[in-house]
Amino acid sequence: MSTMTRRLFIASLPPALLAMRTAAHAAPATDLELIARQKLEPAIVTLHRRLERLTSTLTFMTTGAHPDDEPSGLLAALRHVYGIRPVLYCITRGEGGQNNIGAERGSVLGVLRTREMQEASRSLDASLAFGGRGHSDSVHDFGFSKDPNATIDRWGRNRVVERMTWAFRQYKPDIVMNCFLDVAGQHGQHRAAVVATFVTADISGDAKEYPDQIASGLDPWNVPKIYSPAYGGGGGVYDDETPPPPTTLTVTAPERDKISGATFPQMGEWSRSCHLTQGMGKWREEPQTEWQLHLARVAKGEPAKSESDIREGLIATVGDIAKLDGMPASSADALRNAQGLIDEAIADYGDPIVVVNKAVEIAKAIAEARKQLPQELRAQVAHRLERKTREIDLVLATAAGMHIRAFTDGEDLKPGDNITIKTLVEAPENVVIESAEIIARKGLTSSNDQLSVAADAELTNPLTEQFDPLGGNGDAFVRLTAKIGGHSAVLDVDLEDALRVVPAASLELKPDAVVFNTAADLAPVAMTATVANAKVGDLKFDLPEGWALNPSGEAPDMSGTFDLQPPAKPGETRFAIEPQLLGKDAYAINTFTYPHIGRSVVPTRVSVPVQTVGAELTGLKVGYISGGNDKVGLWMKRLGIDVIELSPADVEQGGYRDLKTIVVGIFAFGKRKDLAKAVPELHKWVQDGGHLVTLYHRPSDGWDAEKVPPLFLKIGSPSIRYRVTDAASEVDILEPEHPLLNKPNKIGPDDWANWDKERGLYFASEWDKAYKPLLAMSDKGEDKLQGSLLSAEIGKGRHTHTSLVLHHQLDKLVPGAFRLLANLVQPA
Numbered sequence: 020m021s022t023m024t025r026r027l028f029i030a031s032l033p034p035a036l037l038a039m040r041t042a043a044h045a046a047p048a049t050d051l052e053l054i055a056r057q058k059l060e061p062a063i064v065t066l067h068r069r070l071e072r073l074t075s076t077l078t079f080m081t082t083g084a085h086p087d088d089e090p091s092g093l094l095a096a097l098r099h100v101y102g103i104r105p106v107l108y109c110i111t112r113g114e115g116g117q118n119n120i121g122a123e124r125g126s127v128l129g130v131l132r133t134r135e136m137q138e139a140s141r142s143l144d145a146s147l148a149f150g151g152r153g154h155s156d157s158v159h160d161f162g163f164s165k166d167p168n169a170t171i172d173r174w175g176r177n178r179v180v181e182r183m184t185w186a187f188r189q190y191k192p193d194i195v196m197n198c199f200l201d202v203a204g205q206h207g208q209h210r211a212a213v214v215a216t217f218v219t220a221d222i223s224g225d226a227k228e229y230p231d232q233i234a235s236g237l238d239p240w241n242v243p244k245i246y247s248p249a250y251g252g253g254g255g256v257y258d259d260e261t262p263p264p265p266t267t268l269t270v271t272a273p274e275r276d277k278i279s280g281a282t283f284p285q286m287g288e289w290s291r292s293c294h295l296t297q298g299m300g301k302w303r304e305e306p307q308t309e310w311q312l313h314l315a316r317v318a319k320g321e322p323a324k325s326e327s328d329i330r331e332g333l334i335a336t337v338g339d340i341a342k343l344d345g346m347p348a349s350s351a352d353a354l355r356n357a358q359g360l361i362d363e364a365i366a367d368y369g370d371p372i373v374v375v376n377k378a379v380e381i382a383k384a385i386a387e388a389r390k391q392l393p394q395e396l397r398a399q400v401a402h403r404l405e406r407k408t409r410e411i412d413l414v415l416a417t418a419a420g421m422h423i424r425a426f427t428d429g430e431d432l433k434p435g436d437n438i439t440i441k442t443l444v445e446a447p448e449n450v451v452i453e454s455a456e457i458i459a460r461k462g463l464t465s466s467n468d469q470l471s472v473a474a475d476a477e478l479t480n481p482l483t484e485q486f487d488p489l490g491g492n493g494d495a496f497v498r499l500t501a502k503i504g505g506h507s508a509v510l511d512v513d514l515e516d517a518l519r520v521v522p523a524a525s526l527e528l529k530p531d532a533v534v535f536n537t538a539a540d541l542a543p544v545a546m547t548a549t550v551a552n553a554k555v556g557d558l559k560f561d562l563p564e565g566w567a568l569n570p571s572g573e574a575p576d577m578s579g580t581f582d583l584q585p586p587a588k589p590g591e592t593r594f595a596i597e598p599q600l601l602g603k604d605a606y607a608i609n610t611f612t613y614p615h616i617g618r619s620v621v622p623t624r625v626s627v628p629v630q631t632v633g634a635e636l637t638g639l640k641v642g643y644i645s646g647g648n649d650k651v652g653l654w655m656k657r658l659g660i661d662v663i664e665l666s667p668a669d670v671e672q673g674g675y676r677d678l679k680t681i682v683v684g685i686f687a688f689g690k691r692k693d694l695a696k697a698v699p700e701l702h703k704w705v706q707d708g709g710h711l712v713t714l715y716h717r718p719s720d721g722w723d724a725e726k727v728p729p730l731f732l733k734i735g736s737p738s739i740r741y742r743v744t745d746a747a748s749e750v751d752i753l754e755p756e757h758p759l760l761n762k763p764n765k766i767g768p769d770d771w772a773n774w775d776k777e778r779g780l781y782f783a784s785e786w787d788k789a790y791k792p793l794l795a796m797s798d799k800g801e802d803k804l805q806g807s808l809l810s811a812e813i814g815k816g817r818h819t820h821t822s823l824v825l826h827h828q829l830d831k832l833v834p835g836a837f838r839l840l841a842n843l844v845q846p847a
Contacts, residue, residue, distance in 0.1 A: 091287030164207030204258030735784030770835030
């Protein structure tokens with residue numbers, strides 16, 4: 020970028036302009052990661068991307084229910100063609116969704132999808148905010164729903180609106196767009212986001228609504244425009260039974276981005292591919308240059324019937340700010356000059372030295388306008404100029420040839436710990452590093468390059484509430500001030516791996532859930548407790564009367580084994596083992612790492628549920644073919660079933676032939692090539708007397724209705740028509756005498772009680788006449804569906820397919836699910 024002599028700084032200042040030390044922790048980037056980053060982020064590209072931001076003063080916010088709801092291709096076009104700042108607002112963390120890449124569920128899945136959303140936002144250069152606070156908060160993803168108002172009521176109407184009002188006032192969007200439509204046939208949570216958006220827009224400009232927000236420094240904000248999609252949201256999941264609203268605006272873009280050469284749908288997929296838990300990320304061959312929108316609401320007057328440009332009627336550029344009534348003449352002149360310089364800098368981006376000179380002048384003009392900004396214009400303008408100031412400073416850093424890293428060389432922190440934060444700055448001679456200050460949240464204090472954690476500091480919340488692509492994220496970051504061309508640029512530098520405060524002591528208590536089958540001889544369940552930074556003797560357990568957790572043998576200080584002993588006749592009961600460690604609630608530290616999001620650490624209150632179940636068993640060995648997305652094999656073992664996990668070699672070599680029953684886990688036909696290849700042999704095994712039990716699959720999971728099941732069985736699409744979301748919906752028994760509902764357990768009304776989230780999804784819609792539907796159920800006001808549990812006699816054997824969410828009910832220790840599963844694995 021520059022031929023000037025380069026210098027290397029180690030900050031903070033003073034006294035740390037010393038020498039770089041080798042990091043001994045996973046926090047700083049590795050050499051290979053740094054090489055990859057440099058290769059994928061040429062400075063000339065970064066400079067153009069940062070200059071693009073200066074071309075607009077608009078903020079475009081999307082409101083969605085879950086991570087991955089955002090219209091990524093449109094957002095890529097708005098950001099890179101129009102320079103508009105995207106902000107993504109998500110009501111929930113997506114903790115009720117599926118997981119295509121691992122076994123994380125519930126609250127931990129919420130953390131995983133939060134991290135995916137952050138990386139997706141980073142790819143779009145978008146800011147991000149969440150409304151939900153996690154799985155224990157009422158505002159969370161509880162699975163599929165159909166009724167928007169019932170959804171909002173379940174979340175807590177006031178809570179949803181209050182948090183969205185905060186987001187409107189915090190980010191001051193000029194444009195809000197609903198990700199979906201509030202029409203029948205759409206996900207109820209998507210529809211709820213639409214309802215909440217319009218309710219919020221009606222009150223966010225009223226200072227009497229949520230006055231605590233105003234007292235904290237936020238201004239009332241009337242959203243100038245709200246758009247809805249002028250296209251449907253159908254496909255394999257949703258149902259376009261209601262047509263979309265008419266198009267009032269067509270957003271247009273070139274066929275390709277001039278810097279990357281990619282189409283905007285392809286750039287959108289760069290972001291969507293971060294949502295791997297949801298199976299996102301597709302190669303988009305065809306370009307898209309138009310997006311149809313419907314102007315649904317304006318702050319003043321009636322919505323226009325048509326617009327030629329999304330920026331119409333808005334303060335869209337620095338030059339537009341100069342035109343506002345009441346702007347002092349000198350400020351207006353400065354802003355007009357800044358607008359001209361922005362245009363010139365974009366044209367000259369290939370010459371960084373020229374860009375530096377122009378950016379310094381832009382910065383001076385913006386600073387002059389900010390000083391003289393009249394009070395009556397502050398609410399409409401101040402946030403725009405403040406954002407431009409930050410964006411200009413980043414342009415200057417790139418154009419000047421600065422390269423900045425900030426990282427720690429220690430492990431995750433515990434209350435009372437200290438750590439060094441190192442800031443590495445590479446810059447030419449004419450850049451003067453004025454300061455490097457650590458900015459940290461409450462409970463963390465800094466001095467020079469040292470950070471200290473108070474003994475009573477709160478733990479890091481892995482569900483970060485906001486993300487800003489300009490930096491300043493996490494529990495701590497570095498604020499670097501550098502003088503470039505006489506201008507002091509302030510840069511917020513995120514740590515390469517987020518700093519985390521975790522519990523001082525932690526506990527791993529295994530197993531993480533316990534089932535006692537009271538239909539068999541009761542025996543103690545062995546449990547293992549492993550503690551960190553404490554002793555096993557520091558644990559205390561409080562169990563219900565009659566239950567005992569007895570040490571088994573002498574235990575080392577850090578690990579011990581216990582026998583969980585039930586009473587002689589426990590009946591059907593449920594409780595949770597929630598130990599104390601060092602006199603406080605015990606926490607486990609869950610850590611997971613995926614290449615697309617890096618490492619995440621989730622402190623979780625230790626709570627091991629214990630459930631008694633009365634399930635008679637057949638005594639047979641059962642084969643289990645896992646797709647890696649459920650724990651059904653584990654639950655069968657804990658129930659007392661003799662389970663053989665069938666490996667790819669077992670499947671390929673026919674190692675299952677002597678078994679009487681095989682269970683295929685969810686998604687497995689799409690996840691395991693060995694299983695898909697073995698379908699003809701499995702069909703022969705069924706004909707010869709085997710019982711094949713398949714758990715729910717989506718049509719996209721390699722499920723060919725003509726080839727995968729032994730006889731024709733089609734999964735319904737769109738899936739909204741073929742699911743029952745009410746976990747308490749009435750279940751009709753269609754075949755009362757069928758062996759699967761009677762042997763070895765009589766399935767009755769109690770077995771359908773206390774189900775969680777939903778009954779099932781991806782029900783079958785059509786099937787061969789040999790299949791008998793055993794159950795019928797529906798959501799309120801809908802026709803009964805019969806495709807949740809089907810079974811057919813085929814030759815000497817049987818195929819049973821269920822779309823009930825048994826895997827989820829087993830995770831929630833629902834007794835009826837265990838009893839039904841015990842029946843499903845009986846021989847043909």
